[in-house]
Every structure is written in structure tokens, then in C-alpha cells.
Amino acid sequence: MFKEFIARYENALVNDVIPFWEKHCIDHQYGGYFTSLDRDGSVYDSTKYMWMQWRIVYMFGEFYASEYKKDNYLEIARDGFDFLYNKGRASDGSYYFALNRAGEPVISQYNVFSDCFAAMGAAEMFRATREEKYYNAAREAMDSYLKRIASGNPAGVWNKSMPARQSYLALGHYMMIANLALVMKRGLGISDYDRDGAAALDLVLDKFWNEEHQVVFENILLDGTFDLESCQGRMLNPGHVLEAMWFMLDYMQESGNDSRREEVLKIIEATLKFGWDKEYGGIFYFMDVLGKPHLELQHDMKLWWVHNEAIIACLYAYKVSGRKEFLDWFKKLDDWTWSHFPDPEYGEWFAYLNRRGEPTHMLKGGKWKTFFHLPRCLYMSVKLMKEMQQ
Amino acid sequence: MFKEFIARYENALVNDVIPFWEKHCIDHQYGGYFTSLDRDGSVYDSTKYMWMQWRIVYMFGEFYASEYKKDNYLEIARDGFDFLYNKGRASDGSYYFALNRAGEPVISQYNVFSDCFAAMGAAEMFRATREEKYYNAAREAMDSYLKRIASGNPAGVWNKSMPARQSYLALGHYMMIANLALVMKRGLGISDYDRDGAAALDLVLDKFWNEEHQVVFENILLDGTFDLESCQGRMLNPGHVLEAMWFMLDYMQESGNDSRREEVLKIIEATLKFGWDKEYGGIFYFMDVLGKPHLELQHDMKLWWVHNEAIIACLYAYKVSGRKEFLDWFKKLDDWTWSHFPDPEYGEWFAYLNRRGEPTHMLKGGKWKTFFHLPRCLYMSVKLMKEMQQ
Numbered sequence: 001m002f003k004e005f006i007a008r009y010e011n012a013l014v015n016d017v018i019p020f021w022e023k024h025c026i027d028h029q030y031g032g033y034f035t036s037l038d039r040d041g042s043v044y045d046s047t048k049y050m051w052m053q054w055r056i057v058y059m060f061g062e063f064y065a066s067e068y069k070k071d072n073y074l075e076i077a078r079d080g081f082d083f084l085y086n087k088g089r090a091s092d093g094s095y096y097f098a099l100n101r102a103g104e105p106v107i108s109q110y111n112v113f114s115d116c117f118a119a120m121g122a123a124e125m126f127r128a129t130r131e132e133k134y135y136n137a138a139r140e141a142m143d144s145y146l147k148r149i150a151s152g153n154p155a156g157v158w159n160k161s162m163p164a165r166q167s168y169l170a171l172g173h174y175m176m177i178a179n180l181a182l183v184m185k186r187g188l189g190i191s192d193y194d195r196d197g198a199a200a201l202d203l204v205l206d207k208f209w210n211e212e213h214q215v216v217f218e219n220i221l222l223d224g225t226f227d228l229e230s231c232q233g234r235m236l237n238p239g240h241v242l243e244a245m246w247f248m249l250d251y252m253q254e255s256g257n258d259s260r261r262e263e264v265l266k267i268i269e270a271t272l273k274f275g276w277d278k279e280y281g282g283i284f285y286f287m288d289v290l291g292k293p294h295l296e297l298q299h300d301m302k303l304w305w306v307h308n309e310a311i312i313a314c315l316y317a318y319k320v321s322g323r324k325e326f327l328d329w330f331k332k333l334d335d336w337t338w339s340h341f342p343d344p345e346y347g348e349w350f351a352y353l354n355r356r357g358e359p360t361h362m363l364k365g366g367k368w369k370t371f372f373h374l375p376r377c378l379y380m381s382v383k384l385m386k387e388m389q390q
Numbered sequence: 391m392f393k394e395f396i397a398r399y400e401n402a403l404v405n406d407v408i409p410f411w412e413k414h415c416i417d418h419q420y421g422g423y424f425t426s427l428d429r430d431g432s433v434y435d436s437t438k439y440m441w442m443q444w445r446i447v448y449m450f451g452e453f454y455a456s457e458y459k460k461d462n463y464l465e466i467a468r469d470g471f472d473f474l475y476n477k478g479r480a481s482d483g484s485y486y487f488a489l490n491r492a493g494e495p496v497i498s499q500y501n502v503f504s505d506c507f508a509a510m511g512a513a514e515m516f517r518a519t520r521e522e523k524y525y526n527a528a529r530e531a532m533d534s535y536l537k538r539i540a541s542g543n544p545a546g547v548w549n550k551s552m553p554a555r556q557s558y559l560a561l562g563h564y565m566m567i568a569n570l571a572l573v574m575k576r577g578l579g580i581s582d583y584d585r586d587g588a589a590a591l592d593l594v595l596d597k598f599w600n601e602e603h604q605v606v607f608e609n610i611l612l613d614g615t616f617d618l619e620s621c622q623g624r625m626l627n628p629g630h631v632l633e634a635m636w637f638m639l640d641y642m643q644e645s646g647n648d649s650r651r652e653e654v655l656k657i658i659e660a661t662l663k664f665g666w667d668k669e670y671g672g673i674f675y676f677m678d679v680l681g682k683p684h685l686e687l688q689h690d691m692k693l694w695w696v697h698n699e700a701i702i703a704c705l706y707a708y709k710v711s712g713r714k715e716f717l718d719w720f721k722k723l724d725d726w727t728w729s730h731f732p733d734p735e736y737g738e739w740f741a742y743l744n745r746r747g748e749p750t751h752m753l754k755g756g757k758w759k760t761f762f763h764l765p766r767c768l769y770m771s772v773k774l775m776k777e778m779q780q
Contacts, residue, residue: 036621036683044682045621097550104554158550160487164494231426231435292434293426293753297688297742300750352687354744360690363683 002385005334009385012342013378014068020348020364021371025056026076030102031083035370039362040346046101050088052370054095054117057081059371061124066379074128081125084118085137093144110158115145116176123187135188142184146196149173168219168232171208174200175244178251185254194255201248205263213289214270216241231295236287238275239306242268242313246380249316261320268317272310272329277302280356281336283310301360302353304369307337308377315384349374392775395724399775402732403768404458410738410754411761415446416466420492421473425760429752430736436491440478442760444485444507447471449761451514456769464518471515474508475527483534500548505535506566513577525578532574536586539563558609558622561598564590565634568641575644584645591638595653603679604660606631621685626677628665629696632658632703639706651710658707662700662719667692670746671726673700691750692743694759697727698767705774739764 024041025033035052036045060077063069087103088095095114098107122138125131148154152167161167181197184190207224208216218235220226227233245268252258275283283306286299310333318326340357341349343364350359351369363369414431415423425442426435450467453459477493478485485504488497512528515521538544542557551557571587574580597614598606608625610616617623635658642648665673673696676689700723708716730747731739733754740749741759753759 038683045619047620096552100554100556105552106555108550108552110550158548160498160500160548162486162495162498164490165496166490229435230437293428293751293756295757297691297750300744301687354690355750360687360745361683366683367685 002389006382006385006389008338009378009382013375013382016347017349017371017375017378018063018068021056021375022072022076025365025371026079027101031079032087032099032101032103033080033370035365036367037363037365039343039364041348041364044363045366047106047367048099048101048103049367050084050095050097050099050114051111051117052365052367052372053080053084053088053099054114054121055370055372057084057121058117058124059375061121061128062379063375064128065124068379077121077125077128081121081134081137084121088114088118093140094148095141095144108158110155112145112148112154112173113176115141115148116180119145119180120183120187123183127187138184138188142180142193145180146177146193149177166227166230166232167222168227169203169207169222171204171216171218171237171240171244174203174208175240175247178204178244179247182247182251182254197251198255201251201260204244204248205260205267209263209267210289215274215289216244216267216271217289228290231288231292234289234292235294236274236289237285238271238283238287239285239303239309241271242275242283242306243309245271246309246313246316249313249320253320258320265317265321265323265326268313269325269329272314275310277355282340282353282355282357283307283333298352300355302340302355302357304341304349304351305373307333307341308373311337312377312380312384315381315388319384319388392779396772396775396779398728399768399772403765403772406737407739407761407765407768408453408458411446411765412462412466415755415761416469417491421469422477422489422491422493423470423760425755426757427753427755429733429754431738431754434753435756437496437757438489438491438493439757440474440485440487440489440504441501441507442755442757442762443470443474443478443489444504444511445760445762447474447511448507448514449765451511451518452769453765454518455514458769467511467515467518471511471524471527474511478504478508483530484538485531485534498548500545502535502538502544502563503566505531505538506570509535509570510573510577513573517577528574528578532570532583535570536567536583539567556617556620556622557612558617559593559597559612561594561606561608561627561630561634564593564598565630565637568594568634569637572637572641572644587641588645591641591650594634594638595650595657599653599657600679605664605679606634606657606661607679618680621678621682624679624682625684626664626679627675628661628673628677629675629693629699631661632665632673632696633699635661636699636703636706639703639710643710648710655707655711655713655716658703659715659719662704665700667745672730672743672745672747673697673723688742690745692730692745692747694731694739694741695763697723697731698763701727702767702770702774705771705778709774709778 032048033056034043038044057077057080060073064073090109094109095118096105096109097111100106119141122134126134177200178197181193184193218237248264282302285301286296288294314326314330348364352361354360422438423446424433428434447467447470450463454463480499484499485508486495486499487501490496509531512524516524567590568587571583574583608627638654672692675691676686678684704716704720738754742751744750
């Protein structure tokens with residue numbers, strides 16, 4: 001059933017996406033990676049954004065441990081790790097947001113997701129090599145991430161919010177805990193974070209889902225209620241929700257406890273329905289649950305990662321449920337995504353399309369796009385489809 | 391020559407834009423203003439962003455001192471001033487970025503432009519009333535603004551940049567000094583800031599203009615050179631440049647020293663040419679001087695304020711030069727702007743259009759749009775056109 005899809009996804013991964021990054025992202029002079037890559041792979045800015053850097057370590061580590069293994073994948077990941085671990089870590093074990101090309105920190109450690117992606121990259125390196133230094137680096141970064149989230153103030157001294165400001169719990173923080181717990185389990189072979197992962201899963205399903213509006217909110221009040229009076233409270237991020245939901249299915253599969261599977265399937269379907277642009281196709285970036293104006297100028301754009309995560313969510317949902325609606329959604333998404341994002345001329349995919357699906361930028365990588373969502377989508381999709389073929 | 395234009399601009403100002411804000415922006419319960427106004431004027435968020443708040447004080451103060459004077463304009467501005475001065479000022483005299491509806495600070499004073507717009511609002515109130523408290527508030531905010539810019543670190547403790555980060559001078563900081571110096575001169579009747587204004591004007595013309603590329607850069611290196619290697623260094627903001635240039639013409643007119651007029655006229659023409667979208671019309675929001683990918687997702691959108699400032703710049707340039715090319719540019723801009731931004735159904739103007747000129751948001755006000763650019767454009771345009779008619 002998936003034969004053509006598997007061939008197409010695997011071909012893109014092996015003959016297009018991995019080679020594009022292998023060829024263009026390595027900074028042979030200073031170490032680390034270039035991620036600001038123009039349409040043809042040329043470098044248009046050499047700032048080393050830590051999220052983007054660590055995600056490359058993670059992905060090349062993952063491919064080294066996969067059926068697509070090549071020896072140089074480990075070298076690429078190892079060299080990056082050394083650069084990032086040595087240059088990118090602040091004295092408290094947290095990670096800066098950005099380094100300059102030479103590796104000097106240029107933007108502070110205000111953003112907690114630098115720690116998150118460092119933990120993922122290091123854990124994947126341990127899985128690939130079993131070398132203790134990677135294990136320790138992964139634990140250190142993971143503990144920093146969890147501690148900062150638990151503090152209620154992950155931005156630390158760079159937090160611009162004042163005491164009177166309405167505080168929210170953010171979906172992104174908890175969805176990443178569920179994913180990280182699994183990465184630690186698989187990468188480090190430990191169960192130390194199982195409770196954190198299970199608690200995050202329950203929190204998202206118990207609190208962030210709103211039955212009345214049939215949506216998962218991006219931000220909820222600290223007491224678990226919803227804030228429909230402010231832009232922040234009404235905000236939806238369908239791509240985030242779909243990513244979170246396949247993390248949940250993945251977590252359930254690993255833990256063997258799928259008691260909440262039906263809730264996850266319901267959320268995936270509701271999010272696809274709510275997020276799909278009925279006029280031009282594709283999934284919106286940001287939405288307001290009541291259709292009021294969105295703060296972000298780019299809210300109606302179509303982003304590659306949103307569609308990558310949606311494809312994985314559909315395939316995972318179809319695999320665990322066998323329900324035809326998820327297969328239909330997958331085909332619809334596959335069709336829109338593949339007819340709008342790939343760049344037939346220079347390879348790899350465009351990142352940013354306007355609402356109509358026309359590219360607004362020619363970049364293949366930047367401050368927010370790197371070797372991560374797209375290769376992970378292709379890889380996970382091939383894996384899920386092959387499992388279903390058998 | 392301008393008869394139809396004057397009638398249309400004046401009608402929009404007096405019968406549409408001022409009444410829209412008069413009716414919808416006042417928070418009778420807590421004081422201050424609502425600026426997050428949906429298409430029909432209804433409030434969709436009650437956060438009180440200080441830039442937006444102080445600009446309302448400024449504009450109603452200005453209209454009270456104008457031929458459009460109505461007594462309640464002074465009341466609206468006075469009530470807002472009291473709320474903002476009493477609730478919005480930190481202990482060091484700088485202004486927070488945002489208050490909640492009740493007036494408690496919710497976002498810290500990291501953004502120096504809160505001080506800038508407080509200075510403008512207070513100075514305009516002094517002009518309208520001659521009451522000393524407004525004079526003192528204007529001086530205090532102006533001095534805070536200048537001190538923070540001169541420090542090289544206006545964001546203070548909230549600055550996320552680290553020592554190794556490339557530092558730039560920002561066009562916005564200096565263009566506002568030129569404008570502020572004039573507002574202080576006219577509002578407070580003092581010449582204390584003339585030197586600051588003149589220095590800012592010279593800096594922009596001497597350093598930010600690049601002869602080779604025929605553009606004014608948004609950011610230049612501290613030594614006055616250009617950085618073509620980074621996104622930040624290559625960034626252009628045509629709306630900012632056109633706004634800066636009519637500030638310069640205004641400053642020259644007031645100071646009586648127009649020795650650099652030709653340079654300003656050349657920049658206006660070059661910016662219109664570079665910034666105009668030859669495919670869909672209108673002026674781009676952000677550009678990269680070399681056409682490389684832009685960091686901002688919304689770079690190709692068409693924003694109301696960019697077109698408001700461009701219209702003033704064209705009329706001012708035509709008035710001082712009499713050159714037909716500026717009249718042609720004015721007509722071209724007028725045509726595109728008026729056929730895309732006004733909302734015939736609910737009044738006022740849309741803020742955000744996609745590249746094609748279709749609204750992406752229905753809002754009339756928000757975090758970045760308030761009673762400012764549009765009424766100032768209509769008012770200044772009528773004024774300039776009437777002067778030319780005579």
C-alpha cells in the first residue's frame with residue numbers, strides 16, 4: 001500500500017536531504033555547523049544558533065545508529081559535539097542561545113530549549129558510541145532543562161515579565177519533556193525520567209485539551225483553566241500539537257501503557273480539522289481559537305516543520321488505530337506538502353510559504369531551520385510505513 | 391492640484407479615523423487606552439503597551455492644538471497622561487514596556503522607545519496646556535532616552551547580547567533623536583536638544599547611507615562601516631528610512647539649515663526605487679541588500695505605517711524641491727495605499743497585508759498599531775498639500 005510513498009520518502013532522505021547537509025553544513029575551519037544556508041547551500045550568515053547546532057548532532061547521531069549508517073555521520077556528529085560542549089556551555093551547565101562562527105558566545109542562555117536539544121544530541125551520541133562523556137553531558141543538560149522548567153522561570157535574569165503578568169504553562173515545555181524522557185530512555189538506557197515523561201503526558205491530556213472548543217491550547221493558566229480574554233490565552237499552534245501527539249503515541253508504545261490512546265487520536269483528528277486551511281490547503285502556523293486577530297504577523301503562513309510533524313502524526317495514528325480517516329489525512333497532507341515544499345532545482349525543501357503555498361524565502365536553513373524536522377519526518381515516515389507493510 | 395486629495399485625506403481624518411479611536415480606545419473603568427481593537431473596534435486584548443499608549447496622548451494632544459481642536463481631545467490625552475505617568479514609570483524614570491488593564495506593570499522597561507514616546511506625549515501636552523508637570527515629565531523621559539542610547543546598552547539588564555557579539559548602531563535610535571529634538575523644540579520651546587538632533591541628522595546621512603548600494607542600512611558597525619556578512623548587517627527597512635528622511639526635512643525646515651537637503655532627496659528617491667515591489671506594488675517591510683534570505687518571516691508583507699510614512703516623505707520632498715518625480719511617486723503610493731488599506735465596511739485601515747495586498751489580519755489596532763501613524767499621515771499630508779496649494 002505504501003510502496004510508492006516509501007520509495008519517495010527514502011529517496012529524498014538518502015539522495016537529497018542528508019547529502020545536502022553533509023555537503024554544506026560543516027564548518028571545517030572553526031568546527032560546529034553552518035545552518036544559514038541559501039537555496040543552493042551557500043552560507044548567508046555564520047551565527048551558530050544552539051538549537052540548530054545540537055539538532056544536527058542529534059540527527060547525524062541517529063542516522064549513524066540507523067540502517068542508513070555511514071562512518072562519516074559519526075565524525076560529523078562527534079566534531080560538532082566537541083565544539084558545542086566546549087564552547088557552548090555556560091558555567092551553570094546551561095547552554096547559550098548562539099555562538100559566533102569562532103565559537104564565542106554571542107547570545108545568552110535565556111532560552112531553555114538550548115538545554116533540551118543539547119540533551120538530545122548528547123544522548124544520541126551515547127547511543128552511537130557508549131562513551132561515558134556523552135552520557136554525562138546528556139544527564140547534565142537534561143537536568144538543567146528540567147530544573148529550569150520546574151523553577152517557573154526558565155529565562156532567568158533575562159525574563160522581561162513582571163510579577164503582575166498573567167503566568168501560563170506552555171505546551172512546548174511539557175511536550176518536550178515527554179519526548180526527552182523517551183530519548184533518554186532509548187539513548188542512555190535509563191528509566192530515571194519515566195515519571196517526568198508520564199507526568200508531562202498526563203498534564204497535556206488533562207489540562208491543555210479543551211473539550212468545548214475541541215483544541216489543545218498553547219498556553220493555559222497556572223490553575224489549569226483557560227484564558228479566552230487575551231491573545232496569549234487564545235493562541236493555538238497546530239503543528240506543535242501534532243508534534244506533541246506523535247510524541248505521546250511514541251511514548252505510549254515504548255512504555256506499553258496505551259490507556260490514553262483514544263484521547264490522543266481524538267486530538268490529532270480535531271487538530272487536523274481545526275488547523276487545515278479550507279481555502280488554500282495546508283496547515284496554519286498560528287491561530288486564535290475564537291478567530292480574533294493574531295499577534296504574530298506570520299500567523300497564516302505555511303511552514304515546512306508543521307507539515308513534517310503532521311505527516312508523522314497521521315502515520316503513527318493510522319498505525320496504532322488502523323482507521324481510514326488517518327490514512328486519508330496522510331494522503332491529503334502528503335499531496336499538499338510534496339507539491340509545495342520541495343525545491344526541484346537545488347534540492348532540499350523550502351521552509352516558508354505564504355498562505356497560498358508560494359515560497360516567501362529561498363533559504364534551506366536559518367535561525368530556525370536546520371537538519372532536523374525534515375530528515376526526522378522522512379526517516380520516521382519510512383519506518384512507520386515499513387512496519388505497516390509487514 | 392491637490393484639491394481632491396486634500397478633501398479625501400481630511401475627510402478620512404475627521405470623519406473616520408479620529409472618531410473611531412475616540413469611540414473605542416478609552417478605558418473608562420481603569421484609565422489609559424485599549425489599543426487591541428478588532429475590525430469593528432471591539433477589544434480583543436486589554437494589555438496596555440506603552441508605545442501604543444503614549445502615542446495616543448501625543449496625537450490627541452496634537453489635534454487639540456490643531457485646527458481640528460475639540461475640547462474632549464484634551465481630556466482624552468490628559469486622562470491617559472495621568473494613568474501612564476503614575477502607573478507606567480519605573481523608579482529610575484524609564485517606562486515599562488506594558489501594563490495590564492488595571493495599570494500594573496507586566497513587561498519590564500527593557501525597550502527604550504517607551505521613554506521616547508513618553509517624551510513625545512508629555513511635550514505635546516505641555517504645548518497644549520503650558521502646565522509645568524508636562525514640561526518636567528517630557529524632560530525626564532527625553533533625558534532617560536538619550537542617556538540609555540548613549541550608554542550603548544539601552545536594554546540594560548535585559549540585554550541578551552554577550553560581549554563577543556557584533557555591535558551595531560541602529561538607525562531607529564538616531565532617527566528618533568532627530569524627531570524628538572524637534573518635538574521638544576516645538577512642544578517645550580527649548581533649544582536644549584538642538585545639538586543632539588543635528589548630530590543625529592549628520593550621523594544618519596554620513597554613516598548609514600551606502601553610496602555603492604544606494605541604500606540606507608538599518609544597522610551599521612560601530613566604526614561606521616557596513617557588515618555585508620550577516621543578516622543583521624544587510625538588513626533594510628525602507629519604511630524606517632522614509633520616516634527618517636521626512637524627519638530630516640522637517641528638522642531642516644525648523645532649523646533653517648538645509649545644506650544637506652539634496653542628500654535627503656536622493657535617499658528618498660533611492661529608497662522608493664529599492665523598496666517598491668515591482669510585481670505587486672507597495673513597499674516591502676524588510677529587505678536584504680543583497681537579496682539573500684531575510685530572518686523575519688513577515689519580510690515581504692505590506693504594512694500600513696510604511697505606506698503612511700512614504701506618503702509624507704513624498705509630499706515633503708515635493709514641497710521642498712518641486713520635482714515632478716516626487717509628485718509621481720506620491721500619486722503612485724496614494725493609489726496603491728488607498729486601494730488596499732482602508733476598510734470600507736467598518737472604517738479605519740487594515741494594518742497588515744500580504745505581498746499581494748490582501749489583509750492577513752482584520753485588526754485596527756494591536757501591539758504595534760495605535761492612533762499614530764495613520765492620523766499623523768493624514769494630518770501631515772493635508773498640511774503639506776494645503777501649504778503647496780497656496
